[in-house]
Amino acid sequence: MAAAKDAIKNRERLLASVILVSLICGWVAGLFKHHSDIAGFLKQALPGAVRFDSSEDNIYTGLTHAQSESKKAGFVAVRSAHGYAGPVTVAVGLDANGKIVNAVIVRHTELPAFFRRVTDNGFPGRFKGKDCSDQFEIGGDVDSVTGATVSLAALAEAVRVACSDIATGRLGLLPIVKNKPAIQFGLPEILLILLIVTGFAAYGKKLPANTYMKWVVLAASLVFIGFVLKRPISLININSLLVGYWPRWQNNVYWYLLLAVLLLPVILRGKTPYCSNICPFGATQEILIKLGGSRRQLPEKCSQFFKVLQRSLAWIAVMCALVFRNPAIITYEVSATFFTIIGQNWQFVLLALVLILSLFIARPWCNCLCPVRAVSDYVRLLRRGFTR
Amino acid sequence: MGFFESSFFWFIEGLFACLAIIALRTWTQDKGIRMPFWKWPVVIVWVLFLAISIAYIGTSIGEGEMDAAFFGAIFAAVIASISGVVVWRLLRMR
Numbered sequence: 467m468a469a470a471k472d473a474i475k476n477r478e479r480l481l482a483s484v485i486l487v488s489l490i491c492g493w494v495a496g497l498f499k500h501h502s503d504i505a506g507f508l509k510q511a512l513p514g515a516v517r518f519d520s521s522e523d524n525i526y527t528g529l530t531h532a533q534s535e536s537k538k539a540g541f542v543a544v545r546s547a548h549g550y551a552g553p554v555t556v557a558v559g560l561d562a563n564g565k566i567v568n569a570v571i572v573r574h575t576e577l578p579a580f581f582r583r584v585t586d587n588g589f590p591g592r593f594k595g596k597d598c599s600d601q602f603e604i605g606g607d608v609d610s611v612t613g614a615t616v617s618l619a620a621l622a623e624a625v626r627v628a629c630s631d632i633a634t635g636r637l638g639l640l641p642i643v644k645n646k647p648a649i650q651f652g653l654p655e656i657l658l659i660l661l662i663v664t665g666f667a668a669y670g671k672k673l674p675a676n677t678y679m680k681w682v683v684l685a686a687s688l689v690f691i692g693f694v695l696k697r698p699i700s701l702i703n704i705n706s707l708l709v710g711y712w713p714r715w716q717n718n719v720y721w722y723l724l725l726a727v728l729l730l731p732v733i734l735r736g737k738t739p740y741c742s743n744i745c746p747f748g749a750t751q752e753i754l755i756k757l758g759g760s761r762r763q764l765p766e767k768c769s770q771f772f773k774v775l776q777r778s779l780a781w782i783a784v785m786c787a788l789v790f791r792n793p794a795i796i797t798y799e800v801s802a803t804f805f806t807i808i809g810q811n812w813q814f815v816l817l818a819l820v821l822i823l824s825l826f827i828a829r830p831w832c833n834c835l836c837p838v839r840a841v842s843d844y845v846r847l848l849r850r851g852f853t854r
Numbered sequence: 855m856g857f858f859e860s861s862f863f864w865f866i867e868g869l870f871a872c873l874a875i876i877a878l879r880t881w882t883q884d885k886g887i888r889m890p891f892w893k894w895p896v897v898i899v900w901v902l903f904l905a906i907s908i909a910y911i912g913t914s915i916g917e918g919e920m921d922a923a924f925f926g927a928i929f930a931a932v933i934a935s936i937s938g939v940v941v942w943r944l945l946r947m948r
Contacts, residue, residue: 758939811924818928822935 482847485781492788493708499791504557508542510570511559515539525635528559540567541636543628548713549620551575551702551794556590556621558628564598564637569625575711575792576617577702579808583614584621593625598633602626613808649716654697657690658720661744662727669739684749692746696805699724699740701783701837705793708784728838732845741832741839747801748832751824758825764833772834780840799837874901887945900941904934 508518508526515528516536528539540561546553552575559567569590574581589611596607602622604610611618633639661683668680691698703725706712715722731738741748755761764772783796800817803809809817823830832839857863878897882889907930914923 754936757936757943759943814925814928818932821932825936825939 478847479851482844482851485844486848488781489708489784489788492785495789496709496791499789504544504572507544507557507570507572508559511542511557511568512540513559513568515542515559518542523631523635525632527636538562541632543632544572545624545628545631547620547623547627548711548718549574549576550580550616551577552706552709552711552792554617554620554624556624556628558593558625558632560598560629560632560637562637564629564633564639566593566596566598566625566629569593569628571621574617575794576620577794577797577802579810580614580806581617583611583808584618587611589618590621590625593622596629598629598637599639600626600629602629613806649719651719654690654695655719655723657686657695658723661687661691662723665727665739665743669743680743683743684752687744688746688749688753691744692749692801692805695720696802697724698746698801698805699728699838700797700799700802701780701841702793702797704729704838704841705784705787709787709791709793711793728842729845732842733849736846736849738842741836741842745832745838747804748829750804750821751829751831754821754824755826755828760826762827764827764830769833776833776835776837777840777843779835780837780844783837784841798835800831882945889945893945896941896944900934900937903937904930907934 505518508528509515512518512528514530516531516539517529518526519529520526524544526542526544528542529536530539531537540559542557542559544555544557546555548554554574554576555572556569557572558569561567571585571590587609592609593602596602600607602608602625604615604619604622608618608622664679665683665687668676668683697720703721707725713721727744728738728740731740763769779798783798786795787793798813798816800809800813800820803813803817804821820831820835879889907926910926911923911930914920914926
């Protein structure tokens with residue numbers, strides 16, 4: 467019996483090492499990824515220019531003729547800002563008066579279903595004609611788009627930075643000061659901290675009415691992290707971390723808190739309260755199993771199969787993200803579909819299946835497919851190997 | 855006027871509705887399930903929801919609105935399943 471257990475542990479350790487090596491190889495392979503040529507985007511951003519002179523600050527001067535006597539048609543800057551799943555890069559063309567001639571998306575790694583909402587609403591074309599001294603504030607001088615606020619904010623920020631750089635670097639204007647606090651820390655961050663603290667306390671059984679407290683935290687998480695903020699943790703967040711798309715912490719305290727609550731406890735103690743006590747989609751499944759009145763687990767063989775499937779799918783998704791430097795290249799999570807009602811058709815079918823199964827089986831998504839669970843399991847396995 | 859718009863169709867509908875209610879009553883008596891007055895509207899509302907959902911999906915397909923039919927089917931399936939389980943648990947309550 468002990469020998470069999472040792473054999474399983476050795477096999478797991480070997481598998482963990484193989485996965486680690488493969489992820490490192492994937493990350494290195496991603497370094498050699500071919501980046502698209504931006505010449506075409508420059509032409510689209512400033513159609514009046516025939517050729518472009520580049521400079522060290524990555525601002526291109528558009529010239530009207532191919533010869534030396536040509537006049538300046540304007541300037542183009544290519545700038546990026548962090549969206550939901552990585553940088554959104556735009557090429558912004560400005561004329562000599564500081565008006566936007568055109569803005570073109572060069573590259574983005576946002577979820578297609580969400581980013582389509584931005585483009586369907588006419589962005590980035592709607593930035594045409596705006597002045598470089600504008601604030602580019604969502605809900606202010608830029609109309610908001612329901613369900614794609616983070617992606618649109620990244621797009622607007624990239625355009626603002628490009629305009630500001632051209633205005634100060636080429637047009638000799640004063641730098642544009644944005645009316646924004648230095649550190650973004652508001653109600654979402656405070657709510658998240660409260661949920662994390664109570665979630666941890668309930669997990670450590672340090673609260674008087676522990677079971678009731680767990681339900682209060684789960685319900686609050688379902689409402690606030692799920693339906694109000696619509697930002698539960700997802701594999702995309704973990705992929706962004708691995709790929710190296712780390713957003714500025716000053717504007718993304720929420721993002722870092724969420725990742726910290728998942729990963730730090732696993733690294734330090736080998737377990738995390740996120741899945742059982744804080745995850746809003748976990749809360750949904752807990753409520754449904756309570757309604758169903760059953761607490762059935764999957765049969766052992768079935769459970770083993772789904773564990774392998776869960777980890778294999780997560781590994782493929784992480785590998786592809788690393789190789790293609792795109793955190794959202796493969797995504798099959800249904801939590802975002804549930805809370806935002808945005809997604810591909812197959813995600814809605816999968817979501818419906820998960821919700822119906824949740825009435826009869828304990829946490830089918832968490833136990834069978836959730837990639838976040840697979841990642842935390844893998845970190846735990848690595849930790850066990852290292853501590854030994 | 856087609857069959858589905860005729861009064862005869864609604865007469866048959868009513869007939870089936872009566873049969874279904876009688877069948878439910880007999881079935882609950884056989885199973886020893888008590889049916890106080892409040893359980894009846896709960897069951898009827900659930901059955902009506904199911905019927906309206908099927909009608910919505912069918913009509914959407916008929917009108918060529920496949921997206922509406924698809925999303926209608928998904929939402930109806932989830933809501934009908936969850937509420938169905940709740941109704942079933944309420945029915946079994948003594």
